[in-house]
Amino acid sequence: MRTQVGIVGAGPAGLLLGHLLHLNGIDSVIVENRDREYVVDRVRAGVLEQGTVDLMRAIGVAAGLDRRGLRHDGVYVSFDGRRHRIDMAELTGGKAITVYGQNEVVRDLIDARIATTRPLYFEAQDVEVGAIDSAAPTIRFRHGDTAHEVRCDVIAGCDGFHGVCRPSIPAGVLAIYERTYPFGWLGILAEAAPSSEELVYTYHDRGFALFSMRSPAITRLYLQVPPDESIERWSDDRIWNEMLTRMTASDGWRPNVGRIVQKGVTPMRSFVAAPMRHGRLFLAGDAAHIVPPTGAKGLNLAASDVLVLARALKAFYESGSAEWLDRYSEICLRRVWKAQRFSWWMTTLLHKLPDETPFDHQRRIADLDYLTSSRAAMTSLAEQYVGLPSEVTFESAGLLH
Ligand code: FAD
Ligand code: DHB
Helix, strand or coil: CECCEEEECCCHHHHHHHHHHHHCCCCEEEECCCCHHHHHHCCCCCEECHHHHHHHHHCCCCHHHHHHCEEECEEEEEECCEEEEEEHHHHCCCCCEEECCHHHHHHHHHHHHHHHCCCEECCCEEEEEECCCCCCCEEEEEECCEEEEEECCEEEECCCCCCCCHHHCCCCCCEEEEEEEEEEEEEEEEECCCCCCCCEEEEECCEEEEEEEEECCEEEEEEEECCCCCHHHCCHHHHHHHHHHHHCCCCCCCCCCCEEEEEEEEEEEEEEEECCEECCEEECHHHCEECCHHHCCHHHHHHHHHHHHHHHHHHHHHHCCCHHHHHHHHHHHHHHHHHHHHHHHHHHHHCCCCCCCHHHHHHHHHHHHHHHHCHHHHHHHHHHHCCCCCCCCHHHHCCCC
8 A cells, every 4th residue: 555644543643633634635544453442432531722622623523522512711729628710711811621522532533534535444453664764664564364564655653652653763762751650540430410510620638639521411530549559449439438538628519429430540651752753753642742631731732743743744745845844843842841841730739749748738738829819820820721822723834624
């Protein structure tokens, strides 16, 4: 097979890139190693920045988002039993976040891809990328009983943190910046109507807790737990006890309790591989960087990376100029590092460290008090939470829709 852009991975990064390229008349083949149900059912992110929502609308994949997405103008930060609202829309000139499950985003993007009739392989086995230093890199894989080789001009490595693309770059080329945290998140989905219309980020003496939602009938909650915590140690009763202990506010607000329909533990890390490119292989999304989830940035960074890549590929095919491709990593990393910093800051502000001293505790309460009483501090959180601007926007990129 021959294509222009070979895309490894059908997560948000790969699927969004495929659609942007399709609209601009650029061929692609998407190769995913899991099956379609697995990719759609994986429960992950839920918060879309304003720019991610605008991008999905601009490329015509927002019908579900516009019907079922929940726009939030504000967010709560809770500590010492009191909730404080930060009015993001008022502080950012009308910007907001939208709660719409990543699995819905992926389902909508798969439907859009299939409607284009361009190739998308699920359940590809033994996926390998080769000749990435040459002008004709390849993706090899098996599908059923057939061995395939896709000859490409460029490969987009959109295969997540555990994919094959980043490890195929020769040792010593990438600088790795990494930090792990001494805690993880236990997340649940519960059949319970959300008891608040907006998210609540809570700092409690027993650790962080987060109230979120997926729909008017489903609540999504997270708890700080030790890293590598076994989910087997958490009965449903124990989960609800801990959630309610940490989240119940002095005015009586608390999450509604319901049947738990999904639960799991996620580790937390910050990770950046730089540059996000080697030869004709370009890394995008989690393949290049991971943020701890407290800032709700991972999916949104994946979207902003592929917008830059689509812009660069359009210039490459229209004029033969590699100038934008050469700037891809630099443009992405400027935004990635700011999101890294924000995610690290939200994480350290709201989580309890295992060796926390009374000094650390008082300093943290002062930090939270400042954040929730200073308009300048709230504006800073708000503009980062709704999403910082990128050098490349859909309009400035001149992309077609
Ligand atoms: P992925 O979604 O990981 O997609 C990569 C794809 O590549 C997958 O489909 C995978 O199966 C496939 N693949 C892997 N290896 C291969 C291979 N060898 N060959 C072919 N295909 C392969 N982000 C937010 O923005 N907001 C949030 O609120 C948020 N909350 C989160 C909560 C949790 C519990 C978790 C775990 C993550 C959260 N994130 C959040 C992060 C977000 O889910 C990721 O950043 C996002 O999925 C990145 O998209 P991606 O397309 O780069 O990677
Ligand atoms: C959700 C996940 C996050 O990581 C976050 O910061 C906010 C909300 C969610 O899954 O709804």
